Amino acid sequence: MMNETKDFLERPGTIRALWLLLWAICGLTVGLEFFFERRPHFDIDGFFGFSAVLGFVACALLILLAKLLGFALKRKENYYD
Amino acid sequence: MTELHPGFLLLVGSLLVPLLRGNLRSWYVILLPAAAFYLITRLEPGLSWQAHFFGYDLTFLRVDKLSKIFAYIFALNGFAAFIYAFYLKDSTQHVAALLYIGSALGAVFAGDLVSLYFFWEVMAISSTFLILARRTPAALGAGYRYVLVHIFGGLCLLAGILLYIQDTGSVAFVAITARNPATYLMLLGILVNAAAPPLSAWLSDAYPEATVTGGVILSAYTTKTAVYTLIRGFPGWEILIVVGCLMTLYGIIYALLENDMRRILAYSIINQVGFMVTGVGIGTAMALNGAAAHAFAHIIYKALLWMSAGAVLHMTGRSKCTELGGLYKTMPLTLLCGVIGALAISSFPGTSGFTTKSLIIEGAMHEHLFWPWLVLEIASAGVFLHAGIKFPYFVFFAKDKGLRPGETNRPMLVAMGFLAFLCIFLGLYPEPLYNLLPYEMEPFHAYSLAHVTTQLQLLMFSALVFFLFLPLLKRTETIALDTDWFYRRGGRLFSAGLDRGLNGLNRLAERVFIDGLVRGVSHLVQDGPARLATLFMGPVWAVSGFSASRKREERQKLTQRFASGGLSAGLISLAIIVCAGLLFLFAGSR
Numbered sequence: 060m061m062n063e064t065k066d067f068l069e070r071p072g073t074i075r076a077l078w079l080l081l082w083a084i085c086g087l088t089v090g091l092e093f094f095f096e097r098r099p100h101f102d103i104d105g106f107f108g109f110s111a112v113l114g115f116v117a118c119a120l121l122i123l124l125a126k127l128l129g130f131a132l133k134r135k136e137n138y139y140d
Numbered sequence: 141m142t143e144l145h146p147g148f149l150l151l152v153g154s155l156l157v158p159l160l161r162g163n164l165r166s167w168y169v170i171l172l173p174a175a176a177f178y179l180i181t182r183l184e185p186g187l188s189w190q191a192h193f194f195g196y197d198l199t200f201l202r203v204d205k206l207s208k209i210f211a212y213i214f215a216l217n218g219f220a221a222f223i224y225a226f227y228l229k230d231s232t233q234h235v236a237a238l239l240y241i242g243s244a245l246g247a248v249f250a251g252d253l254v255s256l257y258f259f260w261e262v263m264a265i266s267s268t269f270l271i272l273a274r275r276t277p278a279a280l281g282a283g284y285r286y287v288l289v290h291i292f293g294g295l296c297l298l299a300g301i302l303l304y305i306q307d308t309g310s311v312a313f314v315a316i317t318a319r320n321p322a323t324y325l326m327l328l329g330i331l332v333n334a335a336a337p338p339l340s341a342w343l344s345d346a347y348p349e350a351t352v353t354g355g356v357i358l359s360a361y362t363t364k365t366a367v368y369t370l371i372r373g374f375p376g377w378e379i380l381i382v383v384g385c386l387m388t389l390y391g392i393i394y395a396l397l398e399n400d401m402r403r404i405l406a407y408s409i410i411n412q413v414g415f416m417v418t419g420v421g422i423g424t425a426m427a428l429n430g431a432a433a434h435a436f437a438h439i440i441y442k443a444l445l446w447m448s449a450g451a452v453l454h455m456t457g458r459s460k461c462t463e464l465g466g467l468y469k470t471m472p473l474t475l476l477c478g479v480i481g482a483l484a485i486s487s488f489p490g491t492s493g494f495t496t497k498s499l500i501i502e503g504a505m506h507e508h509l510f511w512p513w514l515v516l517e518i519a520s521a522g523v524f525l526h527a528g529i530k531f532p533y534f535v536f537f538a539k540d541k542g543l544r545p546g547e548t549n550r551p552m553l554v555a556m557g558f559l560a561f562l563c564i565f566l567g568l569y570p571e572p573l574y575n576l577l578p579y580e581m582e583p584f585h586a587y588s589l590a591h592v593t594t595q596l597q598l599l600m601f602s603a604l605v606f607f608l609f610l611p612l613l614k615r616t617e618t619i620a621l622d623t624d625w626f627y628r629r630g631g632r633l634f635s636a637g638l639d640r641g642l643n644g645l646n647r648l649a650e651r652v653f654i655d656g657l658v659r660g661v662s663h664l665v666q667d668g669p670a671r672l673a674t675l676f677m678g679p680v681w682a683v684s685g686f687s688a689s690r691k692r693e694e695r696q697k698l699t700q701r702f703a704s705g706g707l708s709a710g711l712i713s714l715a716i717i718v719c720a721g722l723l724f725l726f727a728g729s730r
Binding site for chain 1: 389392393396397468469505508510513517518521522525537540588589590593594595596597598599600601602603604605606607609612613616617618619620621622628629
């Protein structure tokens with residue numbers, strides 16, 4: 060393993076490029092919103108970049124909630140044995 | 141009658157499986173669902189087969205657009221699953237799978253509640269064998285719990301059906317509007333099969349313990365037959381909106397906590413069925429069509445995800461995220477198919493999830509249901525998190541565990557390729573699916589710049605959160621307690637509690653009553669007369685001037701005589717006379 064050259068996806072340069080790509084795509088999806096008019100159905104979904112904010116906040120909260128519940132619910136794998 | 145019942149074809153066809161061997165058997169089980177698919181295309185809406193049984197008119201075959209769309213996907217998925225299982229040499233699994241798929245077709249074509257119940261139970265029993273067939277102790281335990289939960293659900297459904305028939309005098313299975321104990325019992329029984337929490341733990345407990353192909357087959361039928369039954373019987377029941385929204389979030393939270401890849405996929409079934417149940421609860425034509433369309437698309441991409449996880453399990457023998465990673469190097473095709481399934485389940489534009497789930501969310505918007513809409517949007521973001529990225533990331537990328545298994549066998553790859561193609565085909569060209577939808581609605585166009593962009597915003601920012609929060613998502617070798625705790629551990633605790641409580645009470649009662657009271661009474665009866673006599677003789681001996689040692693001797697003699705019953709009749713009569721005399725004296729002095 061140690062002698063094996065690092066795979067393309069494992070090189071630090073690639074990982075940094077992938078991070079940049081992810082941020083760029085996120086920026087692009089928000090930027091695209093300049094090209095159409097939002098048609099809100101409710102009070103809160105009319106502002107610029109609503110879906111981006113919702114996606115970010117919702118996922119952050121879900122992960123934190125799961126993490127918190129994990130303290131109460133996680134058990135060793137042989138719990139039921 | 142020129143038409144054949146597609147379900148009966150599989151049920152009867154399964155009987156021949158044990159007689160066939162090798163590749164012939166594999167081809168035979170692939171052709172059966174293909175033939176069933178052909179039969180479904182031949183069924184004209186409005187057709188029905190009726191029979192008179194037990195004083196009721198039973199309808200074994202009711203053909204309309206709703207039953208047909210589910211039948212199509214059931215047959216199609218069976219076809220793909222048997223290609224996947226080409227090298228499986230276990231005829232028990234083939235027979236069980238055919239009975240399971242056949243009875244699922246029987247359930248969606250059943251026009252009355254009695255035959256619906258019959259096929260419902262055949263499904264529960266035959267599917268159990270797909271779990272037991274793995275023959276591990278964990279699978280045996282999970283299969284046993286699985287069948288018990290389904291017997292409970294089936295009994296709720298049966299009780300509801302019997303009360304309903306008594307109420308209405310009709311066995312016809314049509315949309316139910318009355319809200320009474322009978323219909324709520326039926327709903328409860330159906331929700332057990334739809335895996336609605338807290339009645340959902342059977343799914344995440346049992347499916348991951350099934351065989352490699354068993355998991356693929358199980359993922360499609362039980363929950364989606366329940367979705368069909370809800371669309372047919374309970375459209376517009378508002379409580380289903382609450383149940384469905386709860387399911388979507390519940391599935392995500394548990395999938396995030398989970399380490400086993402197939403258990404992650406099991407929890408994401410609960411999440412996805414939640415979208416469909418919410419659609420049924422909304423109850424408009426668009427939302428009901430959305431539930432049916434999403435069930436159709438879901439069966440395809442979910443089977444694809446189970447197939448790619450199954451291929452990994454088949455090649456490595458492992459299914460825990462902590463033991464997997466770096467497989468992209470040697471299983472690129474499995475990865476590709478898995479990613480297509482993961483994108484489809486996340487409703488990525490260009491995949492079947494995008495063209496079907498949008499119908500449900502649009503349905504909620506049109507009805508101005510703010511909270512359900514918000515929960516569905518949040519859950520859509522969460523799906524990408526737990527199934528869209530987490531599953532492929534931890535299995536195929538993440539930390540390389542040095543596994544170099546190589547690609548799986550060709551039939552498995554062909555089956556995955558077929559379903560992956562369907563995911564993208566229905567994503568780019570959904571009209572064939574929309575034409576199958578059961579209810580009339582305005583034409584729906586999923587692709588607009590606004591819709592695609594907002595969906596991409598939602599998903600890409602979910603992806604961003606996933607990688608930013610990666611340290612919090614580190615996999616641990618743990619399980620997460622679910623409601624099955626109550627019958628796995630709770631049952632044991634209950635029994636131990638009863639043991640302590642009741643047996644303790646028993647021991648206490650024994651000490652007090654048997655040891656204490658009874659012995660006391662027995663002592664009183666045995667020794668009482670001797671003590672009384674000693675008491676009585678004490679003054680006599682004192683007056684006679686006996687020494688202390690002589691007194692003790694006399695007392696022992698007296699006790700012995702009482703114990704051995706050797707007391708002379710003369711002495712007793714003397715005592716009686718003396719007692720009577722004393723009584724007479726006391727009475728007289730008053």
